[in-house]
Amino acid sequence: MTQQGVRWTADQVLALAPDAASRKAGSKLGAAGPWSEAGSSDEGTLWGLCKGSGSKPYQTVIDIADASGPAYKCSCPSRKFPCKHALGLLLLWAGGDGAVPPGKAPDWAEQWTAGRRKRAAEKRTASAGGSPSGSADPEAARRRAERRAERITAGTTELEQRLTDLLRGGLAAAEQAGYGLWEETAARMVDAQAPGLAGRVRELGAIPASGPGWPVRLLEECALLHLLDQGWLRRDGLPEGLAATVRSRIGLPASADGPPVRDRWLVLAQYDRADARLTTRRIWLYGAESDRTALLLSYGAAGRAPELALPVGLTLEAEVSAYPGGSRQRAALGERFATPTSTSIRPPGVTTTQAVARYGDALRADPWLDSVPVTLDRVIPTPDGDSWQLADADENAALPLTPTARSRPGLWRLVALSGGAPVKVFGECGHQGFTPLTAWPAGAGEAVQLC
Amino acid sequence: MDSPTSGVWEELVTTALLGTDRRTPPGAAPGREAPVALLNAAAMETVRRRAGLRPARPAQRPAAAPEDPRPPLPAPAAHRLAMLLADRPGTAGGGRRGTAPDLMELLPQWLATANARGFMAPPEALPALLDAARGRTDLRPAALTFAGPRALWLARLNPDWRFALRATPGGGTSLPHLDDTDKVQQLWQEGLFAERVALLAAIRAHEPGTARELLATTWATERAEDRLMFLDSLRTNLGDEDEAFLEQSLSDRSRNVRATAAELLSALPGSALAARMAVRAGACVAVDHTRDTPTITVEAPHECDAGMERDGVVAKAPAGRGERSWWFGQLVEATPLETWPGRLGGRTPEEIVALPVTDDWQGELHAAWCRAAVRQRNADWSRALLGAPRAPEAGGPGAVSLAERAKLLSTLGTDERAEWVAGFIATHGLSEAFQLLGVCDVPWAPQLGRAVVDALNIARDAGSYPWSFSGVMGLAERCLSPSEANRLDGLLAVPDEPENASPGAGGYWAEAFQRLVTTLRLRAAMAEELGAEQEEGLRGLA
Numbered sequence: 001m002t003q004q005g006v007r008w009t010a011d012q013v014l015a016l017a018p019d020a021a022s023r024k025a026g027s028k029l030g031a032a033g034p035w036s037e038a039g040s041s042d043e044g045t046l047w048g049l050c051k052g053s054g055s056k057p058y059q060t061v062i063d064i065a066d067a068s069g070p071a072y073k074c075s076c077p078s079r080k081f082p083c084k085h086a087l088g089l090l091l092l093w094a095g096g097d098g099a100v101p102p103g104k105a106p107d108w109a110e111q112w113t114a115g116r117r118k119r120a121a122e123k124r125t126a127s128a129g130g131s132p133s134g135s136a137d138p139e140a141a142r143r144r145a146e147r148r149a150e151r152i153t154a155g156t157t158e159l160e161q162r163l164t165d166l167l168r169g170g171l172a173a174a175e176q177a178g179y180g181l182w183e184e185t186a187a188r189m190v191d192a193q194a195p196g197l198a199g200r201v202r203e204l205g206a207i208p209a210s211g212p213g214w215p216v217r218l219l220e221e222c223a224l225l226h227l228l229d230q231g232w233l234r235r236d237g238l239p240e241g242l243a244a245t246v247r248s249r250i251g252l253p254a255s256a257d258g259p260p261v262r263d264r265w266l267v268l269a270q271y272d273r274a275d276a277r278l279t280t281r282r283i284w285l286y287g288a289e290s291d292r293t294a295l296l297l298s299y300g301a302a303g304r305a306p307e308l309a310l311p312v313g314l315t316l317e318a319e320v321s322a323y324p325g326g327s328r329q330r331a332a333l334g335e336r337f338a339t340p341t342s343t344s345i346r347p348p349g350v351t352t353t354q355a356v357a358r359y360g361d362a363l364r365a366d367p368w369l370d371s372v373p374v375t376l377d378r379v380i381p382t383p384d385g386d387s388w389q390l391a392d393a394d395e396n397a398a399l400p401l402t403p404t405a406r407s408r409p410g411l412w413r414l415v416a417l418s419g420g421a422p423v424k425v426f427g428e429c430g431h432q433g434f435t436p437l438t439a440w441p442a443g444a445g446e447a448v449q450l451c
Numbered sequence: 452m453d454s455p456t457s458g459v460w461e462e463l464v465t466t467a468l469l470g471t472d473r474r475t476p477p478g479a480a481p482g483r484e485a486p487v488a489l490l491n492a493a494a495m496e497t498v499r500r501r502a503g504l505r506p507a508r509p510a511q512r513p514a515a516a517p518e519d520p521r522p523p524l525p526a527p528a529a530h531r532l533a534m535l536l537a538d539r540p541g542t543a544g545g546g547r548r549g550t551a552p553d554l555m556e557l558l559p560q561w562l563a564t565a566n567a568r569g570f571m572a573p574p575e576a577l578p579a580l581l582d583a584a585r586g587r588t589d590l591r592p593a594a595l596t597f598a599g600p601r602a603l604w605l606a607r608l609n610p611d612w613r614f615a616l617r618a619t620p621g622g623g624t625s626l627p628h629l630d631d632t633d634k635v636q637q638l639w640q641e642g643l644f645a646e647r648v649a650l651l652a653a654i655r656a657h658e659p660g661t662a663r664e665l666l667a668t669t670w671a672t673e674r675a676e677d678r679l680m681f682l683d684s685l686r687t688n689l690g691d692e693d694e695a696f697l698e699q700s701l702s703d704r705s706r707n708v709r710a711t712a713a714e715l716l717s718a719l720p721g722s723a724l725a726a727r728m729a730v731r732a733g734a735c736v737a738v739d740h741t742r743d744t745p746t747i748t749v750e751a752p753h754e755c756d757a758g759m760e761r762d763g764v765v766a767k768a769p770a771g772r773g774e775r776s777w778w779f780g781q782l783v784e785a786t787p788l789e790t791w792p793g794r795l796g797g798r799t800p801e802e803i804v805a806l807p808v809t810d811d812w813q814g815e816l817h818a819a820w821c822r823a824a825v826r827q828r829n830a831d832w833s834r835a836l837l838g839a840p841r842a843p844e845a846g847g848p849g850a851v852s853l854a855e856r857a858k859l860l861s862t863l864g865t866d867e868r869a870e871w872v873a874g875f876i877a878t879h880g881l882s883e884a885f886q887l888l889g890v891c892d893v894p895w896a897p898q899l900g901r902a903v904v905d906a907l908n909i910a911r912d913a914g915s916y917p918w919s920f921s922g923v924m925g926l927a928e929r930c931l932s933p934s935e936a937n938r939l940d941g942l943l944a945v946p947d948e949p950e951n952a953s954p955g956a957g958g959y960w961a962e963a964f965q966r967l968v969t970t971l972r973l974r975a976a977m978a979e980e981l982g983a984e985q986e987e988g989l990r991g992l993a
Contacts, residue, residue, distance in 0.1 A: 089452070164490070170468055216464055226487075235732065381513075
C-alpha cells in the first residue's frame with residue numbers, strides 16, 4: 001500500500017490512542033505548529049520532528065505499511081503506546097493539508113523501518129521453516145498438563161461444594177455475605193489454575209448488589225457455573241466441540257489451529273473493557289466473502305492499551321484462524337496482506353426475530369454464551385419508558401437495549417443517526433438484550449461507531 | 452425480551468432463595484443431594500429460557516425527524532468538526548497551553564462559516580454538538596442553527612437538551628403558520644407563556660404592526676411579569692408606529708413596565724416623550740457667554756415631579772449618588788441628541804463636546820451623552836465623544852470609560868471602528884485594548900491586525916512575559932486574518948535575550964507566536980474545507 005492509498009480519518013487515528021488523555025494530547029499535536037521536517041514515503045513510512053519541552057525535538061517514525069498493523073517509534077520517554085507524538089503525526093497526515101509532504105525518509109527513520117522489515121521477514125521465513133515452537137520435551141509437557149488438570153479437578157470439586165452449601169442455606173443469606181466470600185473463592189480458583197472459573201466466581205459477588213431481580217440472575221449464574229464444573233468433571237464423555245468449549249471456558253490456553261481463512265475482513269467494531277487487572281480489547285471482523293463474523297481479543301496490562309488496533313469501517317485483506325470451541329467465534333489474526341482500505345461493504349442484516357433465534361441456536365454449542373454478534377437490518381431506535389429498544393421497521397417485534405448500552409453516549413449517536421428512520425446496526429445480541437456497537441445510515445455514508 | 456415463563460422456574464428461584472434446608476426442590480428428595488438436584492434443574496431451565504427468548508413487543512415508534520434540505524458537509528469538514536468537538540474544555544491538564552491551538556475556541560467560527568455556507572450537520576455529530584452548546588450559552592444560537600431540525604427532534608427525547616427547545620422560538624411546539632389567523636388567535640389566547648412569547652417574537656420579526664395589535668387585544672388582562680416580557684419583544688423592529696401603544700403603557704400599573712416603555716420611547720427621537728425630555732433637559736443646560744471662553748453651565752433639576760416619573764425617570768437615586776445629578780443624567784440620556792446643536796448655539800457635536808463645563812458637571816454630562824449616543828445609535832455623536840484615538844487623554848481614565856468607549860465604537864461602521872482601535876493601539880499599546888478589540892469585526896481589518904502584531908512585537912522586545920497579554924493573544928488567534936500568517940514567520944524564532952528581560956521570556960513568546968501562526972493556518976484550512984473564501988467565511992463573529 002502506498003501513499004496513494006486511503007488516508008485514515010481522524011476517528012480512526014484516535015481509536016489507536018491508549019486512553020482518553022493520550023487522545024486529547026494527540027489531537028493537540030495534530031497541527032503543524034510543533035512539527036518540522038515531517039514527511040511520508042511511498043513505502044508507507046511517516047516521520048517528523050516534534051518540538052517538546054526540551055531543546056532537542058523528538059524523532060517520531062510510524063510504519064503504516066506493515067501488514068501486522070502500524071508500528072511506532074518515538075524518542076520521547078513516554079511509556080504510552082502509541083505516544084501522543086505518534087498520534088499527532090498520524091492526525092497531521094490524516095488531516096491532509098500538505099503538512100506531511102511526500103519525500104525521502106531521513107536516515108534515522110530509514111534505519112528503523114529497514115531494521116523492522118528485515119526482522120519481520122526473518123521471522124516469517126523462520127516460522128515458515130516448520131518446527132512448531134514449544135517445549136522440546138513432549139513427555140514433560142504432557143506431565144505438566146496432567147498436573148494442571150488434577151488441580152482444576154480439585155478446584156471444581158471445591159467450587160461444587162461451595163455452590164451446594166450456598167443453595168442449602170439459601171441465596172437470601174448470600175446477600176449478607178457480600179464480596180468477601182466470593183473473592184476468597186475466586187482466589188482459590190486462581191490457585192487451581194482455572195482463571196475462567198475465577199472470573200465467573202468474582203462476578204457472582206457483584207450480583208446481589210445489582211438491583212431488582214438479583215436472585216434470578218444469581219441463580220442463573222450459579223447454575224451455569226455448576227454446569228461448567230460438571231462439564232469439566234465429565235469432559236471425557238462430551239463431544240469434541242463441547243469439550244473444547246468447556247476447556248476454554250475453564251481458562252485453559254488453546255491455540256488458534258483452525259484453517260486460516262483469507263478474506264477481505266471488514267472491521268465492524270472495536271472496544272475495550274478494563275478491570276483492575278487487565279484491559280481487554282474486542283474487535284469484531286466480518287469476512288466479505290466467507291460471510292463469517294470473527295472476534296479478535298487482545299489484552300493489555302491495567303491502564304495500558306492492548307497493542308492490536310484496527311480502524312473501524314475499513315477492510316483489511318488478511319488470514320484469520322478460528323480457536324477451537326463450539327461457537328467458533330473467537331479467532332486469531334494471521335498474516336495481513338495489505339494495509340486497511342476504505343470500503344462500502346456493509347454486512348448483510350437480519351430481523352430482530354432472526355437475531356434472537358441465532359442466539360438460541362448458538363447456545364447449543366456453548367450454553368455459557370452471553371451474546372452473539374448480529375447485524376440488524378431496518379431497525380428504529382425507539383424510547384420505551386426509561387429504556388430504549390430497537391424496533392423492527394417491518395415486523396411487530398423489538399429488541400430491548402442492555403442496561404449498559406442505555407447509559408452510553410453511543411445511544412444518542414445512534415438515535416441521531418436514525419432520526420426515526422430505519423438504520424442498520426451491528427451489535428451483540430444476548431439474554432440481557434442488544435448492545436449496539438456500529439451503525440450505518442439509511443443512505444450512503446460511513447459507519448458510525450457507537451462504543 | 453420475553454422469556455418463556457414457567458411455574459417451574461419460579462419455584463426453583465423461591466427454593467434457592469430460601470435454601471434446600473427449608474424447602475425441597477420440585478422433583479427431588481430432601482437431604483444431601485437436594486442442592487445438586489436444584490442446580491441441575493436450574494442449569495437446564497436457564498439454558499432453556501435463554502434459548503427460547505422471543506423478541507419484545509415494540510413500543511410506539513418515534514415520529515420521523517423533519518427533513519433537512521441542506522447539503523451534507525464535505526468529508527474533511529465533517530472530520531474537522533469531530534475533532535473540534537472532541538476537544539472539550541476542562542479535560543486538559545491546565546496551565547500552560549504550549550504551541551497547540553485551542554480547538555474549542557475555534558468552534559464558534561467554524562459554526563459561523565458552516566452556517567453561512569448553509570451546510571447540514573452530520574447526524575452523528577448532533578449529540579456532541581448539543582452537549583457543547585449546553586455547556587456554553589454563547590455557542591447556542593450558532594450551534595442550534597447548524598444542528599437544524601433534527602437536533603430539536605433529538606432534544607425532545609433527552610431532558611439534558613431541553614435548553615434547545617427553549618432557545619429556539621417555537622422549538623417546544625410547532626408554531627402555526629403566521630398567515631393562519633385563527634390558529635394564531637387560538638395559540639395567543641390559550642397557549643402557555645413560552646409559546647405565546649415565541650409566537651409574538653415570530654410575528655414581530657415579520658409584521659411589527661400585527662404583533663403590536665395582537666398584544667393590544669389582551670394587554671389589559673395580562674399579568675405584570677408577562678406584560679414586561681411582551682413589551683420587551685417590541686424592541687425588535689421598533690418604529691414610530693409603536694409610539695401610541697408605548698405612550699399608553701407609561702401609565703401602566705407596574706413600575707418595570709413603565710420603565711421599559713419609557714426606555715423604548717426614548718429610543719424614538721420623534722416621540723412625544725423624547726420631546727418632553729428635550730424640554731426638561733434643555734432647561735438644565737445652557738452656554739454661558741459672559742466668561743472668556745463660552746462654557747456650558749448645568750443647573751440640575753430640583754425635584755422629580757410626577758410628569759418626570761411617568762416618563763420613566765427613577766426618582767430614588769442609588770446609594771452614594773446625589774439625587775439631582777441622578778435625575779439630570781436620566782433626562783439627558785433620554786433626550787434626542789439632535790436637539791443639542793440647536794440648543795447650544797448651532798455648534799457641531801465635536802464643538803459641543805470640546806466646550807468646558809462648569810462646576811465638575813463634565814463627567815455627568817458626557818457620560819449621559821455617551822449613553823444617549825449608544826441608545827440612539829448616533830454615529831456623529833459617538834465619534835465626537837470618542838475623540839481622536841491618538842489623543843493623549845484617550846489612553847488614561849478620562850470622562851469616557853473604556854467600557855463606554857467600546858459601546859460607542861459599536862455604533863460606528865466596521866472600517867471606522869477598526870481604524871480607531873488601530874490608532875488607539877499604535878499610541879497606547881495593548882494593555883487597555885482588550886475591550887475595544889472585542890467590538891471589532893472578525894477577521895480584523897489589515898491595519899488593525901498590523902497594529903496588534905506590531906504592539907505584541909514591542910511588548911516582546913520590552914522583555915515582559917507573554918501571559919500579561921494572553922487575553923489579546925487569544926483574541927488574535929481567533930480574529931486575526933489568516934492571510935497575516937506569513938507576516939508572522941519572523942517572530943517564531945527564539946530571540947536573543949536582552950539584558951533586562953525576564954528569564955526565558957523569549958522562548959515563551961516564540962511559543963505564543965507559534966500557536967498564533969498554527970491557529971491562523973488551521974483557520975485557513977477550516978475555511979477551505981468548508982469551501983469558503985476566508986474573508987467572507989470568517990466574518991460575522993465578534
